[in-house]
Amino acid sequence: MNIGEISYTNIIPLYYYLDREHLMDQGVTITHAVPSRINALMENQLVDIGGISSFSFGKNADHYSLVPDLSVSSYGRVNSIFLFSKYKIEDLSDKKIALTSSSETSVALLKIILDRFYGVQVSYQVETPHFEKMLEHYDACLLIGDDAISAYRKSGAYHVYDLGEIWYQQTGLPMIFAVMAYRNEMETEKGSLLSYVGKSMIESKERCQREKFVPVIKRVLTEHGGTFQFWESYFNGLNYQFSGEHEKGLNLYFQLAVECGLLKTMPSILKYSYK
Missing domain, CATH: 3.40.190.10 (Periplasmic binding protein-like II)
Incomplete structure (x- = not known):
C-alpha cells in the first residue's frame, strides 16, 4: 500500500501520529508531494489512500470512497x-x-x-x-x-x-479543500490494513486537537519559521471534520463546478463504504 501525504502544513494533523515504523513493517510506503501530484498518482493507481483535492475526488467519485470524519476545511478564512x-x-x-x-x-x-x-x-x-x-x-x-x-x-x-x-x-457553508480518500479496490485487496490506516488518521487528528496542535506548531516553527501565535491561530482556524454541513458544502461546490463546466457530471458522493 502507498499512502499519499500532501506536503503542506495544513494537513499535518491527519498524519502526525501515524506509527510510520509499524506501517513500514507492513510494507507501506508514503509519498510526499503537492496536492496536484498526489491527485495524479492516485488516478494512476500509484497511491492507494491519502489526502487529495476535493475536486479530484469529484472527478473520480465512482472509483474512490471517503475515510469518514476527515477533511481539510474552513468555516470562513482558511489563511492559506x-x-x-x-x-x-x-x-x-x-x-x-x-x-x-x-x-x-x-x-x-x-x-x-x-x-x-x-x-x-x-x-x-x-x-x-x-x-x-x-x-x-x-x-x-x-x-x-x-x-x-x-x-x-x-x-x-x-x-x-x-x-x-x-x-x-x-x-454560509464550509469549504472542503481536501478529503481523505482511498481507491475502492483497497477494500478487498488490503481491507484490514486500510482500516488500520484510516483509524490511525482519525486518532492522529483527534490527538492533535486535544493537544491544541502544540506539538505540530513546534515542528512547523522549526521548518517554516513565523510565530507561535500565527500558527496557533492558523491550525485552530482550520476544520478537520466531515459532518452533514461539510457534505452540503461539498455538494454545492460540485454543483457549481458542473454549472461552470468544470466537472462533466454531478458526482455521486459520499458513500461511506469504509469500515
Missing part, C-alpha cells in the same frame, strides 16, 4: 488560499490570472467565485507557483498552502482575497 491582485476583485474583467500548478480544488473554486459570485470573465494560465514572477506577468495570481502563507507576508499593496472567506460569505 489567496488571490493576490493588482485590482479589486470586481474589477478583474478581461484581466489575466496566473493559477498555481499545485492545486485543483482552489483553481476550480476561484473560477466558481469569479463566474458565479462576481460575474467576472478573465483569462487563466497555469504557472509554477512563484509570487513575484506571477505578478510580474499577470494581473493577479492564485497561490495555496505554504506558498500562499509565504506570499501573504510580502503582499504589500496588493489586494488579497481569502477564498475560504468569500465562499463562506456567499454560501
Whole structure:
C-alpha cells in the first residue's frame, strides 16, 4: 500500500501520529508531494489512500470512497488560499490570472467565485507557483498552502482575497479543500490494513486537537519559521471534520463546478463504504 501525504502544513494533523515504523513493517510506503501530484498518482493507481483535492475526488467519485470524519476545511478564512491582485476583485474583467500548478480544488473554486459570485470573465494560465514572477506577468495570481502563507507576508499593496472567506460569505457553508480518500479496490485487496490506516488518521487528528496542535506548531516553527501565535491561530482556524454541513458544502461546490463546466457530471458522493 502507498499512502499519499500532501506536503503542506495544513494537513499535518491527519498524519502526525501515524506509527510510520509499524506501517513500514507492513510494507507501506508514503509519498510526499503537492496536492496536484498526489491527485495524479492516485488516478494512476500509484497511491492507494491519502489526502487529495476535493475536486479530484469529484472527478473520480465512482472509483474512490471517503475515510469518514476527515477533511481539510474552513468555516470562513482558511489563511492559506489567496488571490493576490493588482485590482479589486470586481474589477478583474478581461484581466489575466496566473493559477498555481499545485492545486485543483482552489483553481476550480476561484473560477466558481469569479463566474458565479462576481460575474467576472478573465483569462487563466497555469504557472509554477512563484509570487513575484506571477505578478510580474499577470494581473493577479492564485497561490495555496505554504506558498500562499509565504506570499501573504510580502503582499504589500496588493489586494488579497481569502477564498475560504468569500465562499463562506456567499454560501454560509464550509469549504472542503481536501478529503481523505482511498481507491475502492483497497477494500478487498488490503481491507484490514486500510482500516488500520484510516483509524490511525482519525486518532492522529483527534490527538492533535486535544493537544491544541502544540506539538505540530513546534515542528512547523522549526521548518517554516513565523510565530507561535500565527500558527496557533492558523491550525485552530482550520476544520478537520466531515459532518452533514461539510457534505452540503461539498455538494454545492460540485454543483457549481458542473454549472461552470468544470466537472462533466454531478458526482455521486459520499458513500461511506469504509469500515
